[in-house]
Amino acid sequence: MTSSARGNSNSMANRYPTPPRGLICPIVTPLKTDKSLDLRSLERLLRHVVRATDGILLCDVVWGEGPELPKRMRFDMVSSALEMIMGRVPVFVTVTGHTPRDTQLFMAEVESFADRMEYSGNLYWVDYPLYYHSNRELPQMYRKLMAETEIPWVLGNRPDLIKERKGPGRHHNIRTSVLKKIVQNPGIRGFIFIGNLKRAGNYLKAVRFRDDFTFYDGDEIVFLKNPGLGGLIAGGSNLIPNAWLEITRSSLNRYDSERQFHAHQESIWESGMMVHALYSLYKVAPPFYMKKILKAVGIIEDSQTVSPGREDISGWEEKLKDFLDTYDLGV
Template identity: 25%
Template sequence: MSQPLSGIIPPLVTPLRDRDTLDCAGLERLIEHLIGGGVSGLFILGTTGEGPSLSYRLRRELIDRTCKQTAGRVPVLVGITDTSFTESVNLAKHSADAGATHVVTAPPYYFPAAPPEMQEYIQDLVAEMPLPMFLYNMPGLTKVSFEIDLVRRALDMPGVCGVKDSSCDMIYFHRLIEVAKQRADWSVLVGPEELTAEAVLLGGHGGINGGANLNPKLYVEMYQAAAAQDLKRTRELHAQVMQLAGSIYTVGRHKSAIIKGIKCGLSLLGICEDHMAEPFQRFREPERAMIRERLVKLGLIS
């Protein structure tokens, strides 16, 4: 890669008809909705995509169908995070065969690895990768961070192409940007959409933002304004992003409410079904009515 990956790369929800059946028509509509909104790539099997909760069979089907539908129009990033090293490698190889362009891995999330163990793990994993790999820093779920020293060492691993940071720690993020300056092909992407405008204004390459599933054009325009250092327009669009996040993500009482809210919204937009992978269940009618009301206020449905 000569240029870093940049822009808005939505972490796709996984449209489901039941706990282990893909909503294929919904997936096709979602992909067209996002590409039509101007996104710079698609990220499947991440947190928003409920990746760790899906069967390996369904993960492979999702990869195949996403790559076929996308047909090379934008890069496709595939989450390969797993507690099994071998399963991560297997999924990466399947992704390459299907036509994906990148893989993404967070630290294994059951036995917490110490920094020296994590460095060896990443070195071993990169050696097996058929595609460029992003490190995915998600300590809130994995309980382990990719420490800055490890990221600095990853600069010497040609197979690593950047970091997606979902730590919500902007000091850490700024340090990532400083590290990334040492390699022209490295991307530093931020997960939380509430921080994307700030991150891009200060040198980040873009966002992997869940809300872009619902309104991709808004997030793309915010990124473009921030990348152009248009502060006035960035503030306006950031305020709209904050309004969307504050409206949709606050329905429900549990951490799963963010994914439930996005899926419910997509269902109300007529894009895909909103079933969840176990152990979660989709919103019931009271929450669904609240999401509908808030989508109306956001101007996304009439």
């Protein structure tokens, strides 16, 4: 088992470290034109975001194109990123596969690599179980998986993704009653939520007995309107991590003293305008458009995605130019 998950004590807190509150950046997976992994761009991207985030999410189901990446490339993405990050920030690794077996094998491969390199930072598995499993027997599945790892888990709920994958006739959300059973397991330490506020409230009630649990918003715009108390998975932080870090920390009341001052309030307002403007550029197809933006500012060298490209929205290039002319990104 990885040293990052064990700690030096037998206490539950050290065995399963609580995921950090704050801003988590789900970085895109940089690819070359031939769809091979672009390590030089990955290093630049990590250098750009690590300094201004509370954690990095690798191979996200949407932003990182995780389940769609070839298996070897997915492993190379994670192993290369771990070698570049070297424990400087917590790292979340999406292990979701097309089947439970795929998920288990990828988890084991990454954990074995982390053991061999004696990775010193905190690691967390991220999994969207309804991508490959039904609600039925989910608690039992996680009991089996937890027997094979000491790295803690953060589960995710994305009804939009599940509907796209499984069609309209299936359950697209983890049932609240199922979640309540799953989180009895101390190794389940966090949750990434996308959905309506009523369901969010039900989920929060299901985990309220856990004071070692971090609940993340998975929708940037929802967070801006109604920020939660745990943190945010913000794809826009691939480009503007400082703006998102300022907004997230302000929303989580980390700047209580600073918020008294008009200058700070004005800065938050300006950052909010920037992230809204950026969101409008990528919301239709996040990894596709974010990669085009990152290429335009020189952070990555190519905008290649795993899935076939799509036609640009009419006038999109002009809107991008206006955005870049309006805001000083400092990149």
